[in-house]
Amino acid sequence: MSGPFPLYDNAALRQAEARAASRLGDDFVLMQRAGLAAWHCALAHWPQAQRIAVACGPGNNGGDGYVLARHACEAGRQVRVLRLPGHAPRGEIAIRAERAYRDAGGRVEEFGGSIGDADLVVDALFGIGLTRAPDAEAATLVAAINNAAAPVLALDVPSGVDADTGNAPGTAVHATRTLQFLGAHAGLATGAALEHVGARELAALDVGDDVLPADAAVAEMFDARDLGRFLQPRSRNSHKGESGRVLCVGGDHGKGGAVLLCAEAALRSGAGLVDVATRAMHVAALLSRRPEAMAHAIDAAADLDKLAEAANVIAIGPGLGQDAWGNELFSAMIDSGKPLVIDADALNLLAANPRKLQADTVLTPHPGEAARLLSIATREVQADRRAAALALCERFGCVVVLKGAGTVVTAPGCLPGIIDAGNPGMAVGGMGDVLTGIIAALRAQGLDAFDAARCGALLHGAAGDVAARAGGERGLLPSDLFTPLQRLANP
Numbered sequence: 425m426s427g428p429f430p431l432y433d434n435a436a437l438r439q440a441e442a443r444a445a446s447r448l449g450d451d452f453v454l455m456q457r458a459g460l461a462a463w464h465c466a467l468a469h470w471p472q473a474q475r476i477a478v479a480c481g482p483g484n485n486g487g488d489g490y491v492l493a494r495h496a497c498e499a500g501r502q503v504r505v506l507r508l509p510g511h512a513p514r515g516e517i518a519i520r521a522e523r524a525y526r527d528a529g530g531r532v533e534e535f536g537g538s539i540g541d542a543d544l545v546v547d548a549l550f551g552i553g554l555t556r557a558p559d560a561e562a563a564t565l566v567a568a569i570n571n572a573a574a575p576v577l578a579l580d581v582p583s584g585v586d587a588d589t590g591n592a593p594g595t596a597v598h599a600t601r602t603l604q605f606l607g608a609h610a611g612l613a614t615g616a617a618l619e620h621v622g623a624r625e626l627a628a629l630d631v632g633d634d635v636l637p638a639d640a641a642v643a644e645m646f647d648a649r650d651l652g653r654f655l656q657p658r659s660r661n662s663h664k665g666e667s668g669r670v671l672c673v674g675g676d677h678g679k680g681g682a683v684l685l686c687a688e689a690a691l692r693s694g695a696g697l698v699d700v701a702t703r704a705m706h707v708a709a710l711l712s713r714r715p716e717a718m719a720h721a722i723d724a725a726a727d728l729d730k731l732a733e734a735a736n737v738i739a740i741g742p743g744l745g746q747d748a749w750g751n752e753l754f755s756a757m758i759d760s761g762k763p764l765v766i767d768a769d770a771l772n773l774l775a776a777n778p779r780k781l782q783a784d785t786v787l788t789p790h791p792g793e794a795a796r797l798l799s800i801a802t803r804e805v806q807a808d809r810r811a812a813a814l815a816l817c818e819r820f821g822c823v824v825v826l827k828g829a830g831t832v833v834t835a836p837g838c839l840p841g842i843i844d845a846g847n848p849g850m851a852v853g854g855m856g857d858v859l860t861g862i863i864a865a866l867r868a869q870g871l872d873a874f875d876a877a878r879c880g881a882l883l884h885g886a887a888g889d890v891a892a893r894a895g896g897e898r899g900l901l902p903s904d905l906f907t908p909l910q911r912l913a914n915p
């Protein structure tokens with residue numbers, strides 16, 4: 425998939441399905457195309473699979489499964505369709521699909537507790553019709569699919585995952601690969617779904633681009649190949665004044681590491697000059713030998729005035745703490761009129777005194793900070809990350825980067841961006857400080873707040889992926905991102 429890739433919700437896909445079916449004159453044709461595309465996908469990735477088990481649900485997702493099973497039968501594979509009692513096809517076209525499978529000599533077995541021997545398992549239990557956590561019986565079939573020794577091809581959605589939100593309210597299939605139909609699901613790009621979806625693929629079903637218009641998208645997904653959309657090569661006669669000046673405010677006593685990471689990341693992302701306002705004294709010693717970055721001992725907000733005036737962008741929060749010192753600096757900076765990137769402790773201070781912010785402010789909460797900013801539980805944020813990011817954008821009137829698996833970036837009146845980069849190795853302290861520095865540096869170089877946030881999150885995730893490929897996810901350190909970051913920031 426080359427991005428930015430449009431992502432859709434169930435409502436848009438249902439409408440597209442109806443348009444396609446009326447254009448084709450028969451909605452069975454659409455199911456046949458889906459099932460055939462699924463069979464071609466199985467052949468492409470598992471050509472040697474002889475024993476194929478297809479778990480079929482009662483709806484049209486199951487119908488897709490019967491179509492695949494028929495093609496597999498006709499291709500001479502040993503096919504078994506497994507289904508739960510009471511899960512005989514309910515809709516007219518799924519019934520036709522089952523009949524065609526049986527007419528081709530296919531067998532349907534009632535699920536007896538295990539998948540049995542299979543070289544490939546096809547998950548055709550639930551698609552976008554899932555309305556709740558799979559009930560007890562369905563959960564046993566999902567568990568059996570997950571315990572099977574064979575790879576799993578999920579049709580449209582890994583069963584048990586909500587395709588709109590990415591939430592897995594109960595047990596859900598862990599797919600090796602998921603073949604989506606018509607349009608890519610917004611819910612499969614973020615949150616818990618990333619544990620279940622495996623490799624994502626899309627079968628467009630040849631119904632014409634107008635069936636699913638771009639403006640029906642609810643989000644768009646970016647990956648590392650999209651960096652060039654945001655980053656232009658540096659002009660030959662540029663000088664440090666044009667590369668922007670970033671002020672990093674943070675580093676209370678003993679918390680200098682966070683603001684140092686933020687400053688280094690800003691430099692590696694192209695900022696021309698970085699000032700660090702801190703009272704962690706070792707920071708001054710560390711920066712004293714670097715003309716491109718200067719440390720300033722700050723006791724009170726008044727000490728910041730000149731630095732804030734000289735800065736193009738202010739990043740505030742890394743190691744700031746929530747004591748009187750941090751509070752005083754935060755209150756001063758939030759009314760500075762300068763473009764702000766607000767992270768970490770500064771987000772917690774904001775949560776204590778919520779207010780609308782300048783539209784070009786960028787907030788960079790992780791799910792826990794987002795929960796505090798919305799006064800909800802973290803699990804509610806994670807249950808629908810796109811909705812949470814939109815709610816934060818609405819509440820604070822500015823750009824929001826909701827970090828986590830499948831970072832979501834929202835801006836007032838804009839289509840949310842979802843970042844297809846990053847890895848679990850980045851869930852360590854300090855990674856957020858690096859992201860803050862990257863976004864601040866991109867703002868300082870002239871990107872607008874939304875572009876700086878999307879490009880910054882993309883650079884951050886992509887640098888983390890390069891570092892993880894080199895040294896592994898476990899043990900990944902924020903400083904490991906700096907070299908790949910510099911390379912990726914120069915497309």
Ligand SMILES: NC(=O)C1=CN([C@@H]2O[C@H](COP(=O)(O)OP(=O)(O)OC[C@H]3O[C@@H](n4cnc5c(N)ncnc54)[C@H](O)[C@@H]3O)[C@@H](O)[C@H]2O)[C@H](O)CC1
Pocket residue numbers: 437438440441454455458481482483484485486487488515549550551552553554555556557558559562579580581605606
């Ligand atoms: N989008 C397209 O172009 C195409 C979509 N197709 C496939 O159709 C499914 C959606 O089918 P639908 O019949 O609406 O629902 P499902 O098959 O996903 O769900 C089946 C059925 O299951 C029941 N159910 C829901 N939740 C639960 C639960 N937790 N436990 C038990 N039972 C549950 C409910 O009655 C549902 O109706 C889409 O994903 C595609 O795979 C077309 O076939 C091809 C083109």
Ligand SMILES: [K+]
Pocket residue numbers: 485547548549550551578579580581582583
């Ligand atoms: K499925």
